[in-house]
Amino acid sequence: MKELRTFLIFSVSVACTFSVGCGGGSSSKTNNVITTSGANVAPITVNAGPAAGDGFSAVNAAFVSVEVCVPGTSNCKTIDDVLVDTGSSGLRILSSAFSLPLPPQNAGDGNPVYECFPFVSGYTWGPVQTADVEIGGEKASSTTIEVIGTSITPPSGCLDFGLPPSNSVDTLLANGILGIGLSAQDCGPGCPTSIYYECPASGSCQGISESLTQQLQNPVTLFAADNNGVIIELPAVPTAGERSVSGSLVFGIGTQSNNGLDGAKVYTADESGSFTTTFSGTAYSQSFIDSGSNGFFFPSTITQCPGNSNEPGFYCPATTQNLSATNQGANGVKGTVNFSVADAATLFANPSDSAFSDLGGTFSGAFDWGLPFFYGQNVFVAIEGASTPGGPGPYWAY
């Protein structure tokens, strides 16, 4: 008995040495049952992505398959390797990944509408077209998507963001981006004229004020059911990294027997989709959880990888750093998060791995909880204005 107890204590201490989630009741990751069946479930895979064959492997990128159809027809294409992004809203697919005669969205004067959508590490540019979209067993009929990549030159309002183009598989490192974040539309009220454009057959593109209903919609909001949010369910990943990871994208919160909150704590977001993370005594009020970011990004004095290395901007500590931060929702709910940051150069030294639970990098203005945050705990994303058993969105729960 004593031996058994000693063994158990040893096991727990070992588990806590190597686990991201140890160290306090508020941060334990018990809510990690991964649902694999149901009409509201789509399989997720974390792997090197569609550009790996070209030598451009993705890191901590979660992919799903999406079916796109000409509206009202069975003329459809399934597109694999579409990035699951809880940091944006709207579906964007590379023109090189499919070919379908989708009808264009036209502005009032009949000119086709194009979109320049800025992400932090690059922009997407292409026409806005109408499609039926099916993910798992859920369908969004006759919605608009951005078809990324076109021969039309981006207008100056787009280029003046100064961002690199992400209009090919080798720069996007995905065949598309499925934005299923907190927002119901991609741009929102007061959308500036640097995002949507109308482009006449001859002459230059002009920025337009795209209305909420004309903007790309979060496709989840258009499902007949299970339309109030999503759950990202991914297993824990060992500290050394893993070649690939399988999980689920579950639609709806508390709408089926397989998507209940199950005691997850609700952290509401403010109108900009942010909450507060306190780390090392400083509160960062524009922090966020984002499956589309590939690491933990936050301000720290941890040693950065050299600027001339293959990992500039990531952290390269001599020993793995075990850290702790506190998240606080706009609703005042607080919880501790324990996480680790390892040497990115060591992690990337094994080129066959694409999932890392302890990858971090520098960022000055806020705490960006990227995909590693999702490993080993189910994360709920409730859409703004949607009704859920945990209260109205926008919120994250975990």
Added chain:
Amino acid sequence: MSEERPSSIKSRVLVAGTALVILVAALPLWASLGGDASSVQADQLHMQGTRQMTTRQSYTVHEIRTATGMVVREYASSAGTVFAIAWHGPWPPDMRQLLGSYFEQYVQAAKAQSAARMGRRPLMIEQPGLVVQSGGHPRAFSGKAYVPDMLPTGVRAEDIQ
């Protein structure tokens, strides 16, 4: 710069102990990084926001808020040179406008970082003559840019935010 009444600022700073804030409504004033504050007033006329000015010991912060929710802070040295810019808002700012002559350097560096194919993450450009940090997500972007050699003595990168 007579409208800024430096002597008045100085005396009130002493009274306040820290800083003096002057609110100026609907006055377009936007510098480019490295620009001269006296040539700045012609810039960015299309930004119609409100300006707030804070004077600190060795520099002045011009804060501009626009109707679209963009907040830009420009840090000008006592000699009038804009040595740093910080921003936050729902969308990235017009970086060509903000960075001025540093814009092309920024674009090339961002492109090079993108070519490193390290995936989707904040931009972090650190060159001897230019530092740019930018991150966030759609609806909430933030970042800062500065020229390290231009930072007044005693000003740290963390002070720019």
